[in-house]
Amino acid sequence: MQRNGFRLLVLAALILSVCVIGLGAYTRLTEAGLGCPDWPGCYGFAGVPKTDVHQELAAARYPHAPLEVHKAWNEMLHRYVAGTLGIMILAINVLAWRRLERPRGLPACLLVTVVFQAMLGMWTVTLSLMPVVVMGHLLGGFTTASLLLVLWLRLRPLPMPRSPSRSQLRPSSPFASSTASAGALSLFALLGLAVVIGQIALGGWTAANYAAVVCTQLPLCEVDWQQSFDSSAFSLIQPVHDSYQYGVLDYQQRVTIHVTHRIGAAVTTLVLLLLAWQLWRHSALRQLALLMLGVLCGQVALGITNVVASLPLGVAVAHNLTGMALLLVLVAVNVQVFWLRRPTRHWQGSAARLH
Numbered sequence: 529m530q531r532n533g534f535r536l537l538v539l540a541a542l543i544l545s546v547c548v549i550g551l552g553a554y555t556r557l558t559e560a561g562l563g564c565p566d567w568p569g570c571y572g573f574a575g576v577p578k579t580d581v582h583q584e585l586a587a588a589r590y591p592h593a594p595l596e597v598h599k600a601w602n603e604m605l606h607r608y609v610a611g612t613l614g615i616m617i618l619a620i621n622v623l624a625w626r627r628l629e630r631p632r633g634l635p636a637c638l639l640v641t642v643v644f645q646a647m648l649g650m651w652t653v654t655l656s657l658m659p660v661v662v663m664g665h666l667l668g669g670f671t672t673a674s675l676l677l678v679l680w681l682r683l684r685p686l687p688m689p690r691s692p693s694r695s696q697l698r699p700s701s702p703f704a705s706s707t708a709s710a711g712a713l714s715l716f717a718l719l720g721l722a723v724v725i726g727q728i729a730l731g732g733w734t735a736a737n738y739a740a741v742v743c744t745q746l747p748l749c750e751v752d753w754q755q756s757f758d759s760s761a762f763s764l765i766q767p768v769h770d771s772y773q774y775g776v777l778d779y780q781q782r783v784t785i786h787v788t789h790r791i792g793a794a795v796t797t798l799v800l801l802l803l804a805w806q807l808w809r810h811s812a813l814r815q816l817a818l819l820m821l822g823v824l825c826g827q828v829a830l831g832i833t834n835v836v837a838s839l840p841l842g843v844a845v846a847h848n849l850t851g852m853a854l855l856l857v858l859v860a861v862n863v864q865v866f867w868l869r870r871p872t873r874h875w876q877g878s879a880a881r882l883h
């Protein structure tokens with residue numbers, strides 16, 4: 529397979545990972561996470577039980593989990609598409625090992641991530657939606673998409689130099705005249721990425737603990753949240769319950785989580801505004817700055833709509849996907865800043881790989 533074909537496969541996997549993440553959010557929000565009480569099959573079958581005989585068998589096997597066909601289909605569709613993504617990532621690894629010039633470290637990381645992600649998918653079911661597993665599964669999905677983006681960016685064709693002389697192999701760096709400003713930009717880019725990851729984890733914790741609708745007013749909450757602040761709400765290991773569906777934390781704990789996510793949104797906005805200002809100072813990075821601000825505005829608007837409209841399904845799925853889009857933009861910003869700061873190393877590495 530040619531370089532372009534390989535890159536296309538990575539792009540297809542990236543697009544599919546976005547679909548898997550969206551389907552995952554839809555499955556959770558339609559309360560279909562336990563649509564099949566077993567894993568990887570559904571009531572002991574490879575697909576959703578269809579015939580009367582199969583449905584009777586399903587009822588006998590899992591008397592405490594009556595079959596709801598539409599929920600089982602949601603869950604199984606998510607698993608089939610996720611399985612296809614796993615196969616594509618395996619294919620990326622096989623193809624990476626067949627050609628010396630292709631990166632192998634990133635595909636290997638992807639394979640490890642997707643295998644772990646499958647295990648988290650299994651635990652989501654077998655541990656009945658334990659919040660730390662649900663949040664971990666969200667973060668694992670976002671990590672898969674991020675790694676695919678980095679791989680896709682890494683494979684992008686490099687402009688050919690006019691002369692093969694070594695000096696001309698160095699593209700001009702927008703940072704050439706200002707090392708200090710480049711350092712500040714790298715720092716802001718990393719800080720922005722860390723803050724967005726933290727905010728996504730907080731959002732995942734809000735969703736996994738069913739804390740979305742405990743505060744319905746803006747900007748923070750109708751109750752005295754400072755009075756009821758309870759740091760135990762963030763304890764990742766919670767007491768054992770038969771099921772965590774609809775949440776096991778008390779009202780105060782849920783308010784604590786919800787309000788922290790909103791405060792996190794304010795901090796994220798501030799940090800990303802500062803990053804946008806830094807990016808704007810470099811003409812090569814202005815488009816990324818605008819994209820980042822646009823996605824941020826959309827995400828904040830969707831978050832507010834979630835609150836004021838009591839979590840409409842479409843808006844909640846969109847809030848999940850836009851959170852992922854924001855992460856991908858931050859990943860792209862960091863990759864771009866990294867490459868622009870190290871043009872020589874990148875080019876030398878690429879040149880070496882080509883021979």
Ligand code: HEM
Nearest residue numbers: 553727728731732735740793796828831832834844848851
């Ligand atoms: C600033 C950037 C923000 C990011 C990156 C972000 C990210 C996220 C993520 C990743 C989730 C988990 C979604 C899921 O599991 O399906 C989430 C949930 C949530 N977020 Fe945000 N969020 C942001 C801002 C906001 C704002 C401003 C609000 C409200 C004022 C808000 C309200 C919520 C609510 C209510 C949930 C729970 C939704 C559910 O249960 O499905 N978010 N957020």
